[in-house]
Every structure is written in C-alpha cells, then in structure tokens.
Amino acid sequence: MTPEVLAALEAAKSAKRPVALLTRLSDGTQHLWPGSDLPAPLAEAAAKALEEDAAANLTQDGEAWFIHPHNPPLRLIVVGAVHIAQALVPMALAAGYAVTVVDPRRAWATAERFPGITLIHEWTDDAVAALAPDARSAVVTLTHDPKLDDPALEAALTSDCFYIGALGSRRTHAKRVARLTEAGHSAEAIARIHAPVGLNIEAVTAPEIALSILAEVVATRRGAALAQRPALAA
Amino acid sequence: MSDSEDVLATAAAWRAAGEPVAIATVVETWGSSPRPAGSRLAVSASGRLAGSVSGGCIEGAVADAAKQTMTTGTPQLLDFGISDERAWEVGLACGGKLKVFVEKLS
Numbered sequence: 001m002t003p004e005v006l007a008a009l010e011a012a013k014s015a016k017r018p019v020a021l022l023t024r025l026s027d028g029t030q031h032l033w034p035g036s037d038l039p040a041p042l043a044e045a046a047a048k049a050l051e052e053d054a055a056a057n058l059t060q061d062g063e064a065w066f067i068h069p070h071n072p073p074l075r076l077i078v079v080g081a082v083h084i085a086q087a088l089v090p091m092a093l094a095a096g097y098a099v100t101v102v103d104p105r106r107a108w109a110t111a112e113r114f115p116g117i118t119l120i121h122e123w124t125d126d127a128v129a130a131l132a133p134d135a136r137s138a139v140v141t142l143t144h145d146p147k148l149d150d151p152a153l154e155a156a157l158t159s160d161c162f163y164i165g166a167l168g169s170r171r172t173h174a175k176r177v178a179r180l181t182e183a184g185h186s187a188e189a190i191a192r193i194h195a196p197v198g199l200n201i202e203a204v205t206a207p208e209i210a211l212s213i214l215a216e217v218v219a220t221r222r223g224a225a226l227a228q229r230p231a232l233a234a
Numbered sequence: 235m236s237d238s239e240d241v242l243a244t245a246a247a248w249r250a251a252g253e254p255v256a257i258a259t260v261v262e263t264w265g266s267s268p269r270p271a272g273s274r275l276a277v278s279a280s281g282r283l284a285g286s287v288s289g290g291c292i293e294g295a296v297a298d299a300a301k302q303t304m305t306t307g308t309p310q311l312l313d314f315g316i317s318d319e320r321a322w323e324v325g326l327a328c329g330g331k332l333k334v335f336v337e338k339l340s
Binding site: 001002003006009010023025027028054055056057066068069 | 242243246257259261262270271272309311335337338339340
C-alpha cells in the first residue's frame with residue numbers, strides 16, 4: 001500500500017465519505033473508487049460492495065481482485081442524557097458506532113457526564129431531523145418522558161434508520177402507541193419501534209440495560225432472529 | 235469507525251515513527267472462519283501486532299510472512315487450512331479456510 005492510497009483512505013474516513021479499495025492480488029496494485037477510472041465490472045463491484053458493506057472478490061481479465069469497502073461508521077443517536085445513556089455511549093463507541101446524544105435539558109447533557117461526545121441541546125424532533133438518520137443509523141429514546149421521546153420517535157419514523165428503540169414498560173409503550181396512532185402514524189410504522197427497548201436478558205442495572213440495547217441494535221443490523229419480535233397484542 | 239480502519243491508523247502511526255510495517259488482509263473465507271473478509275492485521279518490524287485475521291490460530295504464521303514482505307517489498311497471497319506442503323501451512327482449529335493478502339506499507 002502506497003502512502004498516497006493510505007492518505008486517501010484516511011481522508012475519506014475523516015470526511016465520512018464511503019470509498020472502496022480495490023487490490024489486484026497478483027502484484028498488489030491498488031485503486032480507490034470513486035476516484036479512479038476503472039473497467040465497468042470493477043466499478044460496479046465497488047459500488048455494490050459499498051452498498052452492501054461487504055467485501056467481494058472479482059476476476060477481471062484473468063486477474064483476481066479484492067474489493068474492500070470502507071464505509072463511514074454506523075451512527076447511534078441517543079435521545080436522553082440519562083444514566084443508561086452514560087453506560088450505553090461508551091459501549092457503542094467500543095462497538096464502532098459514531099454516537100450523538102440529544103437532550104434539551106442542559107443539566108443532563110453535559111460534557112462532564114459525556115466526555116468527548118457530541119451533545120445536542122435542541123428540542124428532540126428538530127435535533128433528530130437535523131441529524132438526518134439514514135439506513136446506517138439507529139435511534140434510541142431513553143428520556144422516559146413523552147414530551148421528549150415522542151417528538152424524537154416521530155422524527156425517526158419519517159427516516160429510514162435501521163433501528164428505533166424506546167425505553168419504557170409494555171404499559172408505557174401501549175400508551176405511546178396510542179399517542180403515535182392519534183398523531184397519524186400507521187400501525188406498520190409504529191411497529192418499527194423496539195419497545196421495551198433491548199433484548200430480553202432480564203437486565204437490571206444501567207450497564208446491563210445498555211448491553212441489552214446495544215445487543216438488539218447489533219442483532220437488528222445483522223439480521224439475527226433474536227431481533228424479531230412478535231407484534232404486540234392490540 | 236470500523237475496526238479495520240483502526241488497524242490502518244495504527245499501522246500508519248508505526249510507519250510514521252520510522253518502523254517498517256506490513257498489512258495482512260483476509261480476502262476470502264470458506265466455512266467457519268472467525269474473521270470476515272476485510273479484517274486486517276498490521277505487523278511492525280519490531281513485532282508489534284494490531285488487529286486480527288483469525289481467532290489467533292494463524293497470526294504467528296502471517297506475522298512471519300509479513301516480515302518477509304517488509305524486507306522484499308513483494309506482496310504475498312497466503313492460503314490457510316488448505317492441505318498443501320507450503321512452509322507457512324498451519325491448521326485452523328475451526329475447520330475454516332481463508333486467504334490472506336500481505337503487503338508492505340511503503
């Protein structure tokens with residue numbers, strides 16, 4: 001790998017720009033895509049590898065190529081700078097997520113409680129909408145206060161984020177479903193919300209609940225059967 | 235950030251500090267290999283390791299090949315878990331097979 005290729009990979013990483021590294025396995029020749037003029041089959045394979053976030057192999061003109069996608073990190077948007085968030089944030093960072101914490105309550109969302117983390121103090125719907133969750137984003141609401149959680153959930157429901165989770169008991173969630181239905185969201189949309197949030201590991205402490213949430217986010221991202229829930233009885 | 239990018243950053247830092255460095259990347263797997271294609275292991279001339287290409291079964295053999303590549307500058311494509319007589323052949327307890335590409339960070 002040349003210093004130029006390494007620098008270009010680092011630059012793409014800093015700019016959160018997806019880039020695929022293509023390596024000819026016979027001699028180590030490398031190209032980055034986008035950014036270089038490649039034969040159509042290689043360019044198409046690079047685009048597909050980035051979209052699927054999966055490495056690929058391709059033989060082109062008798063030469064074996066390895067196609068290695070480098071996507072920006074998955075994102076986790078945590079709404080509610082609460083105790084569980086303090087446990088969840090470092091775990092999510094360790095799992096490779098880029099984390100943002102949203103809470104208009106400045107006493108909660110402080111740099112002391114969340115060192116080094118991007119904190120957003122705007123109202124939760126504006127904040128989540130501005131963060132523009134995409135198919136590589138997860139949104140988790142933890143405030144346990146409908147005034148803060150509901151607007152964030154409504155913003156998340158209009159996005160194509162891959163995971164939405166909301167803290168609160170089954171009863172709390174039943175009331176939430178009623179409010180969101182009243183607000184005009186379809187049953188199908190509301191069913192995207194994982195609630196009570198997290199895999200059922202009988203978690204008790206804040207770190208245990210954080211672990212169950214992160215496990216469910218990963219399970220959803222990876223398509224694990226564990227992430228699928230039976231629909232709540234009406 | 236994905237873990238493979240972390241490994242590149244570590245490799246770059248070692249290189250910037252003046253150490254020869256090689257990077258090994260899993261390029262293909264069959265069966266129950268523990269690390270997917272794209273997983274990286276960086277090796278420095280002094281023997282520092284970052285990242286992984288397996289559950290630990292083949293890192294030693296890969297590090298040896300990496301040191302060769304650091305010296306020669308020639309990349310190598312290693313097969314593991316496939317029965318042949320090559321010197322770096324080691325078994326994978328998991329029963330998987332994989333190919334690892336080793337290149338110098340110039």
